[in-house]
Structures are given as structure tokens and as C-alpha cells.
Amino acid sequence: MSNATGIIFANSGYDSLQGLAQERPIAAVPFGGRYRILDFALSSMVNSGLRTIGLVTPRYNRPLLDHLGAGKDWFLDRKAGGLFILPGVVHGLAGNDHTFCIKDLQYNTEYLQKDFEENVVISRGDQIFNINFQKALESHNDKQADVTLIYKECDISVDPVYERLLEMDNNRKVYNITDPKGREVKEPSYPHFVNMLIIRRDLLLNIIGKYGSVGCMDLMDILTVNLEVLKIYGSPTDSLMGLISTVQDYFHRSMDLLDSEVRDKLWLGEDQIRTKIVDNPPTRYTSQAKVSNSLIASGCTIAGEVLNSIIFRGVIVERGCQIKNSIILPNCHIHENAQTEFAILDKFVKINGGNILKGSLNNPLVVIKSTVI
Numbered sequence: 001m002s003n004a005t006g007i008i009f010a011n012s013g014y015d016s017l018q019g020l021a022q023e024r025p026i027a028a029v030p031f032g033g034r035y036r037i038l039d040f041a042l043s044s045m046v047n048s049g050l051r052t053i054g055l056v057t058p059r060y061n062r063p064l065l066d067h068l069g070a071g072k073d074w075f076l077d078r079k080a081g082g083l084f085i086l087p088g089v090v091h092g093l094a095g096n097d098h099t100f101c102i103k104d105l106q107y108n109t110e111y112l113q114k115d116f117e118e119n120v121v122i123s124r125g126d127q128i129f130n131i132n133f134q135k136a137l138e139s140h141n142d143k144q145a146d147v148t149l150i151y152k153e154c155d156i157s158v159d160p161v162y163e164r165l166l167e168m169d170n171n172r173k174v175y176n177i178t179d180p181k182g183r184e185v186k187e188p189s190y191p192h193f194v195n196m197l198i199i200r201r202d203l204l205l206n207i208i209g210k211y212g213s214v215g216c217m218d219l220m221d222i223l224t225v226n227l228e229v230l231k232i233y234g235s236p237t238d239s240l241m242g243l244i245s246t247v248q249d250y251f252h253r254s255m256d257l258l259d260s261e262v263r264d265k266l267w268l269g270e271d272q273i274r275t276k277i278v279d280n281p282p283t284r285y286t287s288q289a290k291v292s293n294s295l296i297a298s299g300c301t302i303a304g305e306v307l308n309s310i311i312f313r314g315v316i317v318e319r320g321c322q323i324k325n326s327i328i329l330p331n332c333h334i335h336e337n338a339q340t341e342f343a344i345l346d347k348f349v350k351i352n353g354g355n356i357l358k359g360s361l362n363n364p365l366v367v368i369k370s371t372v373i
Contacts, residue, residue, distance in 0.1 A: 002049035004137060004198065005081075005117045008041045009100055010125035011058040011088040016246040019368035020346060026244055027125035028063035030329050030347070032257055033118060033297040033312055035275045037244055038066050040130065041123045044076050047271040048133035050121060052081035054111050056088045056104050067276050074274050086111055089216075099124065099163070099195055100219040105204070106212030112205055120204055122193040128242035128253050130266050133198070136235040140198045147203070147223060147232040149174060150196040152241055153189040162192040162243065164220065166234050174232040177224045191234060193220075194241050204231075212250045240265050251344060253308055254327050257354075258293055280313055288319045297330075304334070318353075325361075343367065 008025035013133040020029050027038035038055075046051050053076060057064055070076070071083030086108040089101070100122060105112075112120065119140065121133055131150070140148040151166050165178035168191065177193070208210070211217050223232060240262060242253035256262045267273055280299030285291070290305040304321030312330040317323060320337035327344045335353040341358035346369040351357065355373050359365030367373065 002051075002134070002137060003117055003141070004050055004119040004121045005201070006045040006050040006053035006121045006123070007056065007086070008038070008045070008053065008123050009056045009104065010038055010064060011056050011104070012124065012126045013058065017250065018247045018366040018368060020250065020344070022058055022248065022368065024058070024063040025058050025125070028067060029244070029250070030312060031128065031254065033295045033310055035273065037128065038064065038067070038125045039273055039275045040128050041125050042074055043273045044129065044131045044133065044271070045121060045123070046076065046274065048137070051076070051078060052115055052117070053083070054084040054086045054108065055125075056086045058088055058339045059090065061085070067275070073096065075277050081208070082113055098216060098218040100214045102208060102211050102217045102219055102222065103215065105219070106208050109205070109227070110209055112172045112201060115201070118201060119198050120201050121198050122196065126244050128244065128266070129194070129239045130259070130271055131196070131237050131239045132271050139233070139235050143233055144231065145233045146200055146230040148235050149193050149197040149232065150237055151191040151193050151234050154192045160345050162194060164193040166193055168234050172234045174234055175227060177220070177227070191236070194237065195243070230268070247344070247364060247366055248362060251327065255308070255325070257295060257310065258308060276370060278313060286319065346371075349373070
């Protein structure tokens with residue numbers, strides 16, 4: 001059992017997802033055939049022994065609430081603790097360009113005051129990962145740290161995904177937090193802060209009390225300017241990490257799942273990713289169906305060709321169709337002889353017969369929810 005409570009910031013949304021996050025936060029975007037992106041952060045906290053988890057949500061939170069219910073599928077429908085919905089503030093002109101907005105925390109101070117666990121594990125809800133926080137919590141307690149920042153060694157010359165790099169001494173005490181942009185590459189890899197941390201609850205409440213009235217300050221900016229007075233340490237992770245901030249991120253992280261090694265690291269093992277259980281019949285394949293290197297969820301009917309694609313629940317692919325390098329979200333209907341390549345079809349899209357939808361590897365075509373073509 002953990003000595004921590006959890007907070008997941010599930011209120012981030014980006015126009016760069018080309019409509020996939022138009023009426024839902026990124027955390028609620030379907031992923032991997034049967035999951036939502038939020039499932040990865042939520043399951044990681046549950047697998048780490050956290051039994052009280054708060055979810056910071058935007059005003060358009062219905063897709064999240066429909067998916068989560070009372071938290072039963074994550075064992076969070078509990079008499080003590082459980083799942084808490086924490087309404088986020090409306091950021092307005094301040095925008096949503098922050099990691100952990102202190103105003104969101106101030107608005108939900110009562111959640112932290114009612115729970116008496118010593119530490120708080122905080123994560124973003126727009127990432128793909130599978131992390132058990134127990135080792136980081138043990139290190140946090142052993143070092144009597146004020147804050148522990150989770151990091152991963154990433155090659156900055158290849159893909160500087162995250163906004164902050166950590167500079168640490170031999171004891172992993174953080175003495176500088178820098179921006180990777182424009183940094184001269186001197187080493188093969190650098191420790192990137194992966195938007196997850198552990199912080200003492202009383203310290204977090206003090207920070208909220210001091211900075212909450214200032215405006216939409218970022219908790220990470222506050223920690224950065226207080227490095228000399230706080231005991232801040234780093235804790236490494238070797239989990240696969242995927243930040244979803246653009247449609248290209250979403251497409252490529254989804255296609256990574258077609259690699260069996262990626263699936264094994266992300267989904268299989270002792271710490272499994274949980275999601276909402278749906279009772280569907282098995283997928284039906286007709287004699288004309290041809291399927292290669294694809295993930296196909298339950299409740300589908302496949303009568304055409306599916307290659308290098310991810311098909312969610314309840315999708316119908318009629319005969320003569322060709323689905324290549326595409327992501328088809330739940331309950332889409334693709335009629336006879338239609339074709340898709342490098343395309344992402346949101347929920348309830350209907351493609352009439354003979355239509356051809358084609359994007360490219362670095363610019364996949366997105367068809368928004370409930371569109372008829």
C-alpha cells in the first residue's frame with residue numbers, strides 16, 4: 001500500500017490534433033483499439049498502490065465521465081478514497097500552455113486537505129506509458145525529499161519531445177532545470193523530465209497558498225526558482241514514453257503498437273493497463289477478409305482488406321475495401337470498395353462506397369467525428 005494520493009491533469013487540449021480533441025480533452029481520445037489515453041496514467045497509479053486519485057478535468061468533461069463511471073474498472077469504486085473529479089479552471093487568455101497549472105490546484109485545495117497521505121503523485125493525462133511509482137516513492141522517502149521528478153534518458157539530437165531537462169549531481173539531486181531547445185549536444189542522451197513528480201502534500205499546500213493568487217503559474221516554474229531551498233531529486237524510469245500533443249504524435253505512437261515488443265512492454269506483465277470493459281461479441285471475419293499486421297478489437301465485421309492498421313470496437317469494413325496504415329475509431333462504417341491510407345477516422349464516421357481517403361506518413365488525414373463522406 002502506498003503512502004500517496006494521486007492527481008492527474010486530464011484537462012489539456014490542442015488544436016494541433018486537427019479535431020481529435022475538438023470536444024474532448026486529449027486524455028479522452030481513444031487509443032490502441034480499446035483504450036483512452038487517460039487509462040495509462042490512471043492504471044499506473046492504481047498499480048502503484050494509490051487508492052485515492054483526483055482527476056483535473058476541463059469543462060467539456062462528458063467523454064471522460066462516460067468512460068470512467070465510478071471508477072469500477074480501475075478498482076476505485078471504494079467507500080474510502082476512490083476516484084474524484086476535480087473541475088479545472090477556465091484559463092481564457094492565459095491559454096493552456098503549462099504542465100501543472102497552480103490555479104487548477106488552488107481551485108481543488110479541499111481535495112488535498114481532506115486526504116492525509118504524506119505525498120502526492122502528479123502526472124499529466126496526455127501520455128502513453130506504464131510506470132510503477134513504488135520505487136520512486138521509496139527513493140523519495142529514503143532521501144526525505146521535498147520533490148522527486150521522474151525522468152528518462154532521451155537522445156536530444158533525435159527527438160527532444162519534453163520541455164525540460166534535468167541537471168543532477170551524483171546523488172541525483174537536481175541543481176538545474178533547463179529548456180532543451182537550442183541546447184548544444186555534447187552527450188548521447190540527457191535526462192528529460194517526463195511530466196510526472198512526487199511532492200510532499202504539506203509543501204504542495206504551502207505552494208498553493210503562496211502562489212495561488214498570482215495567476216496561471218506553472219508548478220514546475222515555481223519549483224525551478226526554488227531549487228536552492230528545496231530538496232529536489234530525480235528518479236529514472238525505463239518505461240516507453242509517448243507524449244501526445246500533435247496528430248503526428250498520435251499517429252506514430254499508435255502505429256508503434258504494431259510492433260510486438262512495444263505491446264509486450266506496454267501492455268503485458270504484472271502491471272496491466274486497465275480500461276472500461278465492454279461486452280461485445282467476437283469480431284466476425286468473412287471469407288473475403290484479408291488481415292495483416294493489424295490490431296482489431298471486438299465487435300467488428302471485417303469483409304475487406306486490412307493492412308498495418310488499428311481497428312477499434314464496432315467497426316464495419318465491407319467487401320472490396322482497402323484499409324492501409326490507418327486508425328479507425330469505434331463504430332465507423334466503411335462501405336464497399338472504399339479505401340483509406342494514412343488516415344484517422346474518428347468515431348461514427350461513415351465512408352460511402354468507392355471513396356478514397358489518403359494522407360501521408362507525416363501528415364495523416366483526419367476525419368472528424370460523425371462525418372459522412
